[in-house]
Amino acid sequence: MHIRAARPDEAGAISDLAVRSKAYWGYDEDFLAGSRVQLAVGPDEVGRRRVTVAERDDGVVLGFYALEGDPPVGELSLMFVAPCHIRGGVGRRLFAHAVSTARDVGLTAFTIDSDPFAEAFYLTMGAVRTGEARSPIRAGRKLPRLTFTVSSS
Template sequence: MGISIRPARPEEANFLTDLALRSKAYWGYDAQFLESCREELTLREGELSGRRAAVAEQNGGIVGFTTLEGDPPQGVLGMMFVDPGVIGKGVGRLLFDHVVATARDLGFTQFTIDADPNAEPFYGAMGAVPVGVVPSGSIPGRTLTQFLRSVQD
């Protein structure tokens, strides 16, 4: 597959924001919905390292990214998006495995994920278990399933 994972660079923030919106659009959300999500999905140069942003790179291009946020022992998978052209090709699994390994190395015992409904089957397949619902950060009245993933296995 030829994919490597590395820390995101500050100058990639705008590109990653665009990737997040394109990835979200893949699931058929309309322009109004995506605009409502824009602020929540916007990354800024100065926050990438604090959010532990990591990118998946293939053939010199970014094909996905993730963030692991919070402080041990409880973290948050803040964002995880894959380029629509490679959804279903293993990039998400590589990124998720990277988050689990990073979390373990940093002393986390678990992390939560507030999952888009379209991503719920993926997170379940990655060993995360649903633990409740939380309000959407973008759409008033919308809820998301919250998953919990232990990193001790």
């Protein structure tokens, strides 16, 4: 597996992967339809949002992240692993890469408005709970807001 910047022509496949991954938690069709809109990545956004994919050596994309924003504090706005690879270590590799990217671009920290089911993963990665955010998908739903502090080395 290797990790590389996404290409604009992969935007559609990446957007599909996000929804398939989200469905892993058993959400209903209505929620997933909202997710499809909310999580879509356009070809023209891939660079600005620093979309980065984990790719198997045969070319299959296993997961991706988006790390947005300028120093000092960015946002890990997307982080999705293909359902059949969840709990296989891809998320850990992607998260470590995101930390390295954050350091390279001068972020001292980044926030994550986490799916409630994913919070344990981010806590394991070293993020801490710093607040609450409103779900952009379903009114009234609250999400854990986490912050990861980027060390200098």
